[in-house]
Amino acid sequence: MDWRLIMLIACIGSLSVSPLGAKPNLGVLNAQGSKQKSAQQLQQLAKSITVKVLSKDFLGSGILIQKNGSVYQVLTNAHVLRSGNPPYQIQTPDGRIYRTDLSKMSNRSTLSYFHGNDLAILQFRSPQFSYKVASLGHTSTLSVGNEVFAAGFPFDSQGIQDTGFVFRQGQISLVLDKALEGGYRIGYTNDIVKGMSGGPLLNRAGQLVAINGKHAEPLWGSPYVYQDGTKPKPSLLKQMSKYSWGIPIEVFMQMGSPSFINNYSYTDIQPEVNQ
Structure with missing residues (x-):
């Protein structure tokens, strides 16, 4: 077989299709085949894709996950949104604040859209300013001991405002065979x-x-209760309580639906309200 045909097949096989119905993010590649970054590069990258989720007050963090024209999708936890009331706002890394309107999605029970997984999506329009979105990896490539890097905006001691962006290095400690309630497995x-x-x-x-x-x-x-209602063994429970927990990105990729975006009226999303 011609070597050029072999390379073409290999390249096509390495791409994943975006679950959001927009153009595929060509950053979705196996980590083993991607160039590793320095800690400084990773911190700058994390800062560029991490946003604040606001209501009347600061609620938590979010991730710029996809772009469709001038509309951005932000992935966050459902429990972050439940801690406040709509309308929600997004503060982007440049300090601008954007409104997002969930009223059109109220009949779709937005905060339980991901079938019991602790995930939710907010959307905002930015016709003038462009933002970086995350490249998606695969948790199947993670093993115990692998380095990972977490980012977000911690609350202050009074639990009202954030204390600013933080970036924290660590490593994978457990990968469960089945998910906990909310979809947590890492x-x-x-x-x-x-x-x-x-x-x-x-x-x-x-x-x-x-x-x-x-x-x-x-x-x-x-x-720490599995999605099927059973509980881990006591020895595992004790170990689990020592670690932070995250939801694999595959949960979003599997549960995301193009209809989520196609049924949303972009004209109802308001532009920035504060610069």
């Missing part, structure tokens, strides 16, 4: 605190592999 040593929920977890190549959502050492209750 455990890692990065110090995740309140406010960083909805922020990105990146691999060494700068690809988004999971969404932050649970911090270590929960203060009350037992958040």
